[in-house]
Amino acid sequence: MLYISTLFNYTRKYFFFSIVLSLFVSCDSSEVDVQESESSDTKSSAIIISTKQFENSKMVLAKVSSHAFHQSIKTYGVFDVPPENKASVSAYFGGYVKELSLLEGQKVEKGELLFTLENPEYIEIQQEFLEVKGQLDYLKSDYERQKNLAEDNITSQKVYLKAEAEYKTSLVRFESMKKKLALMNLNPNTLTAKNIKSEIVLTSPLSGYITSVHATRGMYLNPDNIALTIINPDHMHLELNIFEKDLPKIKVNQKIRFKLQNDSHKEFDAYVYLVGKFIDQEKRSAAIHGHLSDELDAKYFTPGMYIEADIFSEVDTLMAIEQSAIIKVETSNYVLVKMELKGDKILFEKREVLVGQSRDGFTEIRNTDDFSLNDEILIEGAFNMIGE
Secondary structure: OHHHHHHHHHHHHHHHHHHHHHHHOOOOOOOOOOEEEEOOOOOEEEEEEEHHHHHHOOOEEEEOEEEEEEEEEEEEEEEEOOHHHEEEEOOOOOEEEEEEOOOOOOEEOOOOEEEEEEOHHHHHHHHHHHHHHHHHHHHHHHHHHHHHHHHOOOOOHHHHHHHHHHHHHHHHHHHHHHHHHHHOOOOOOOOOOOOOOOEEEEEOOOOEEEEEEOOOOOOEEOOOOOOEEEEOOOOOEEEEEEEHHHHHHOOOOOEEEEEEOOEEEEEEEEEEEEEOOOOEOOOOEEEEEEEEOOHHHHHHOOOOOEEEEEEEEEEEEEEEEEHHHOEEEOOEEEEEEEEEEEOOEEEEEEEEOOEEEEEOOEEEEOOHHHOOOOOEEEEEOHHHHHHO
16 A cells, blocks of 8 residues: 555656646746646646746756765864973063163064163172183192102192182082073173173063063062063964863864854864873863964964864764755745756756755755655755745
8 A cells, every 4th residue: 555655646746747847838928937747746736947047047957965974073173383382581680770661462572582680790790700710710720739649759749639629619619610600691701800790681581472471671570480471372273172072082183163252154174182191080081282284374373362173073974955055934944956848848856855954055855755866956946946
C-alpha cells in the first residue's frame, strides 16, 4: 500500500506540472509576468517565466551542494603581544626626573632617549670609579714587583701576599664600578675628571609605542618605580580562554574566526597556535594562543582589545544551498527549484525548505529527502517571484 501511495503522489505531481506547463507554453510575454498555480500539495506550487524574463531580470541558478559545516566553540579573549615585546622602564639608580616630555601613544625607537634623571650620588659613583682606577695601576705595579722579589727570596711572603690582596681587591672594585656606570648609561672608557656628570639618561629598550607614563618632572623615581611602559605591536596574537570541558576538542592549526566586541559586522581569521596545558582552578578554563591568518590585519588591532571568537573543531559535510536562495514567507522558508525548460518557458517549483545551521553564505537543508544534488535553485531573483 505504501508503494501505491508514493507512486500515486509522484504521478499526481508530474501530471500537475505537465498540465501547468502546457497551459503556458503558448504564452509569449516579454515582460516579467510570473504565473503561479497551486497544486494539491500545499507545500509546493508552479511558477513559469520566459527565458527573456530570466535574462532581463539577471536571475542566477546554482545547484544544491555538499558544504562543510564546522562545529564551533564560542570563546572570548583579548589581543596581546609576546613578553619580549613588552617593557616596563625604571631606573637602576634613584633620581629626580629632570627631562620628560612623553605622551601615551607616542612612538619610540630602540635606544632613543626617554627621560633624564639627576642625583648628586651619581657624582660620587663616578668619583669612586676614577679613584679606584687611579690606584689600580700603582697596586698592580707593586704587586708584580713584590711577586718578583718573593720569587728571589728578597722580600717576605707576607709582604707579597698583602700586595696581591690589595691589588685584587681594587681590581674587583674597579670591575664592579664599571658595571655600575654601564647601568647608568655612562661609558667608563671615556670617563675623566673633566666630564663627571650629575645626570643620567634612560633610553628605550625596544621600538614600539608608549602605553602608559607614570613619572612626572620633578618627582623622585625609586628603582622599584615604573616610569613608563612600552609595547611593540609586532607579532600580535590572540589570547583566548575556553572551558575545560571543551579542551579535548581543540587542536593546533584549527581555524578561528573572531570579531571585535565594538564592531560585530567585520570578521577576521586566525588559527590555533598553542593549546594551554594548565587549568585555571577558579575559572575552570584553559588558555588558547592564536595567530592571525593574515599578519596585515594587525593594523586594525591594539593590545588589550576585547574579542569574541569561534574555534572551529569537528567538520560535518551536509546538503546545503546558498542563503540568498531562501525566501521566508510568514513562518515557512521556500526556494525555487528549476523543473523543466520547454521552448522559451522555464518551469519552477516553489518548494518548502527546512533550514539548519548557516555558515559562509550557505544554509543546511534539513529535509534532504525533498532535494537532490542535481537540483538547480534560483539564487538571484527568487524574492520577487515568491513574494507575488
